[in-house]
Amino acid sequence: MPIIVNLDVMLAKRKMRSRELAERIGIAEQNVSLLKSGKVKGVRFDTLEKICEILGCQPGDILEYQPDETPK
Amino acid sequence: MTDAEPSSEKFEDHRHAALRRKIALVCHAVRWLTVGYLLFVAWGLHDHWSNADRVQRAFRNFYKVDIAGVAPWQWRAAEAVSALDWLVLAILCWHVWRLFGRYLEGDIFSAGSASLLQRIGVLGLVTVAFDFAMRPVTVLLMTAHVADTAASRHAFVRTEDVLYIVISLVFVALGMIYRSAAELAEENAQIV
Numbered sequence: 001m002p003i004i005v006n007l008d009v010m011l012a013k014r015k016m017r018s019r020e021l022a023e024r025i026g027i028a029e030q031n032v033s034l035l036k037s038g039k040v041k042g043v044r045f046d047t048l049e050k051i052c053e054i055l056g057c058q059p060g061d062i063l064e065y066q067p068d069e070t071p072k
Numbered sequence: 073m074t075d076a077e078p079s080s081e082k083f084e085d086h087r088h089a090a091l092r093r094k095i096a097l098v099c100h101a102v103r104w105l106t107v108g109y110l111l112f113v114a115w116g117l118h119d120h121w122s123n124a125d126r127v128q129r130a131f132r133n134f135y136k137v138d139i140a141g142v143a144p145w146q147w148r149a150a151e152a153v154s155a156l157d158w159l160v161l162a163i164l165c166w167h168v169w170r171l172f173g174r175y176l177e178g179d180i181f182s183a184g185s186a187s188l189l190q191r192i193g194v195l196g197l198v199t200v201a202f203d204f205a206m207r208p209v210t211v212l213l214m215t216a217h218v219a220d221t222a223a224s225r226h227a228f229v230r231t232e233d234v235l236y237i238v239i240s241l242v243f244v245a246l247g248m249i250y251r252s253a254a255e256l257a258e259e260n261a262q263i264v
Contacts (some may be wrong), residue, residue, distance in 0.1 A: 028086070031264045041262035 004064040005038045010055050025050045092178045099172040106165045113161060117154050121147070127214075135226060137215050149213045153206050160202045164195040181250075181257035190247025196240030200233055 011021065018036065022029040025047060034040050048059055055061075120127065124147075131139045171188045179185055204227075211226035 027264060034262075035264050039262075040264050041259060043264055047264055 002066050002068055004066050005035060006064055007036045007062050010057055010061055014055050021054060024054050088178055091180060095175060099176045103169050103172045106168045110162055110165045114158060117158060121151050131214065135211060137218055139214050141217060142214060143217060146213050146216055150210050153210050157203055157206050160199050164199050167192050167195055181254045183251055183254050186247050186250035186254050189250055190244055193240045193243030193247055196236060196243060200236045204233060
């Protein structure tokens with residue numbers, strides 16, 4: 001999928017653990033781990049809002065679009 | 073910084089736990105009432121067949137047939153048919169027990185539970201059909217020694233049969249609906 005989740009990078013920058021983020025957002029740690037690994041179908045706006053608020057960042061810092069490389 | 077990954081990769085939703093708590097009492101009630109019903113039917117059948125006078129009276133009143141002089145093999149065969157009828161009912165009840173057990177374990181919005189629900193509906197239809205077919209068979213067995221006997225005279229539909237068919241079809245339809253709902257829920261669970 002061309003959408004890359006950079007949550008682990010932001011967590012490392014803020015020196016925060018997944019568990020703490022999960023507790024502060026109010027979702028299961030399991031789900032934060034799945035989000036970090038990009039194994040989710042989507043992110044709710046309210047989850048994204050809380051992540052940005054807690055980590056002090058923009059949605060673009062967490063989500064990135066990388067087009068699939070197609071050979072020409 | 074180390075950050076241990078949780079071992080399982082299953083999506084978690086606290087609403088499932090809340091729903092499970094909410095329906096726990098109903099699920100337990102359904103399971104144990106099913107067992108109670110099955111035992112009650114077994115006791116009823118035993119009570120019915122163990123009283124020869126009452127059976128003869130019932131045949132006289134309901135079918136207008138005097139079964140005096142019925143042979144022991146006829147009794148045993150009729151009892152066996154009743155036991156078989158009960159066994160089909162027991163299979164249905166066992167599936168109900170399993171389904172509500174799954175609900176208690178939190179396996180609510182899953183394809184497996186939806187299939188089980190659908191199967192209960194189909195088994196309900198089978199139970200009604202089997203019961204319907206076994207009625208004239210029982211009468212035929214008990215009146216085999218009587219000259220004036222015709223199976224067609226003893227095949228009858230009870231009003232409850234129609235109700236059971238409707239309820240069974242509702243279960244079949246709900247099973248199909250739940251299967252689609254389970255797929256939607258599975259997809260929705262992957263949105264965090």
